[in-house]
Amino acid sequence: MPKSPARTKANPARELVFGDLWEYDPAPETADPKLKPRYDLFINGSFVPPRAGKYFATINPAHETKIADIALADASDVDAACKSAHKAFTNVWGKMPGKERGKYLYRIARLLQDHAREFAIAETLDGGKPIKESRDFDIPMAAAHFFYHAGWADKLEHLAPGRQIAPHGVVGQVIPWNFPLLMLAWKIAPALAVGNCVVLKPAETTSITALKFGEICQEAGLPNGVVTIVSGAGETGAAVIQHPLTTKVAFTGSTEVGKSIMRSLAGTDKKLTMELGGKAANIVFDDAPLDQAVEGIVNGIFFNQGHVCCAGSRLLVQESIAEIVLAKLKRRIAVLRVGDPMDKNTDLGAINSRKQLTKITELVKSGVAEGAEKYDTGCKLPAKGFFFRPTIFTNVSMSHRIAREEIFGPVLSILTFRTPEEAVEKANNTPYGLSAGVWTDKGSRILQMSTLLKAGVVWANTYNKFDPTSPFGGYKESGFGREGGKQGLLDYLSVG
């Protein structure tokens, strides 16, 4: 270390140097995720091959290599699945006292904790998210949902005092690829707690942890047929949703698919809950603590590569501080690390699939074509695999596609506003309404904004915070129904 006297001249360039003086060596997570080369369908408590004998490959998006073969369920498999679920509901689960159901849920929660490391690695391998997120967020949160709902199982009479409640029976559930195990937990835990049986279809690109969850159900001794996992593509999901035995359908995914599900179920008496897309506004006022707001902006849009339905993808910043916020944001994302998801120091992992990467690339191109100004960190990306640099757009106007359409990637569109009224107007000017963020030092403004913003969740001076006790769901085309909390349980019951 040089030991020259302490006097250093002022640096006229006034820029910080984030160079390679001290590089972090690779710190890969290396434990065994205990995967099978081939995953069959989890029906009636055991793993069975699909009747047509068809499988599809699931790949690691970070290396584009095959991980395993996944069974492709067709309508006949789904039929068998729904029948076994119905039988389990009628004979066992629907009749079981709540406190007994609760024991199974507690057992599942504890087993998820026991196998946390293995699940975290499997999740990262199959989905591309950074290991630190699957390790510190996805898996612990999935276990937390089972713990929370296990506690409710024997206290259901407090959900709707004085009224008759009853489970629906067999619930058909279709979940997305962005938080595979966590979305499974959001769906399965409340459904089981109130006495439903479930037939769940995981996303095509991320079936592994759902099928591994089948192993957890076996280990927990869950009665056969209470949880059924049928993997496959869109047709499999449609078969689950349309099957006559599923009396309730819960879907999380894109608004486009959500609409087609609603169309296909029109005229039936199936109960529906939908958690769809979003284009959340993250609103920063001039009195906000700016460094923490910048941190929140980064959490909001770059968490899970932006594959988050409630991602803060539109930054609305007060005009007077737009320049300084942008400068701080650029400096912050300069130290984000993009790369191997299995490295413990990776902040942004791989994009989930080539299809999604193409979609992000296409929307970013449209942003440039429509005249918005693009900035990315220019960081080095791995040669193989699906990766995208953290990207921000300035000079964005409300009519641009990047301000209106859900990108579902690490791409932030920055707009400005002058007054609170304008901020609300811009924030609400979207078909979506899943979430929003408000950053200000003024408490009264937080309360006012939370009433004016048409969004299911409004975070104040933070972003992307979740808890099993807190209901989550959307306004407008972001869906209906709530997940989590008391409200989420009520959506899995008929209340008479």
Place this chain on the structure above:
Amino acid sequence: MPAAKAPTSLRRLFDEIGTVDQVGIEERVAKYTTRSLKKKSKVFGLRLAVSMVDLTTLEGKDTPGKVASLCQKALHPHDIGDIPTTAAVCVYPAMVKHAKKHVGGTSVKIASVATAFPSGQAPLKTRLAEVHAAVNDGADEIDMVINRGAFLSGEFGRMQDEIAAVVEACGQATLKVILEVSELETFDNIRAASFLAMRVIRPGDFIKTSTGKTSSNATLGNNQVMLEAIRDHFLATGIPIAMKPAGGIRTAKQALHFLIAVKETLGDEWLNNRRYRFGASALLNDLVRQLEKERTGAYQAPWNFSEATEGY
């Protein structure tokens, strides 16, 4: 109240420098603790930390003998291996002349706390006299405490004037301004005091968290608040201010977390002992222990490392 003593509004200062959200900053620093350092990057970090230590003894029972062995330890942190010297030894003014005998003319600087450390509750004249005495005895660096009373009663002008007077008394010596963060209590106050101090000290002078004499000392949170203040001041004025967290950093792992905060907040130009220091006593032992572990591949027997600041 006479105009000269009129307190400057804290609110007005915040309008200029911005505030800090406690929850947000704690969330930010928690991310530093999940960084995983392995192999070469770990060794680099550990060696860097050793070179940044202000090896400190500030006890009523300090003697020339203890200071002598402290100095030896600073010059040769371990009897084997190639381990850098520490940045400085940090002692009370009365011990400066004893330290001078051992580290004078070496790369290890002599830092001395002064200004009625740790409370600062003495007349300004007395405090300045203490600084003069330490500098005359050969101190290269002076660690002063701010007048927390003046800050908390809103007399920012007085607080800054006193720092400016100490700057003058320092002459060629580097100044480290201790904010004593635990007595300022809030992150907002820490940010405000950092700015007030930075505006009257010279490029390369330090702001420092604590005396180590109160219940809470350096944390990743208050370190981050001060790093961000340094960053904002630098970007606004081009003046680089250095940083010294002190007290409570006992393990190598903690030190690495602090360095990761520096790397990701201020960048490469602060990753040296001219711009970043650790005020610590026990830390050096753990850094050496970890370096030996990296060198040999195994932890050494506990009796190979003393827990005492000056011991081996």
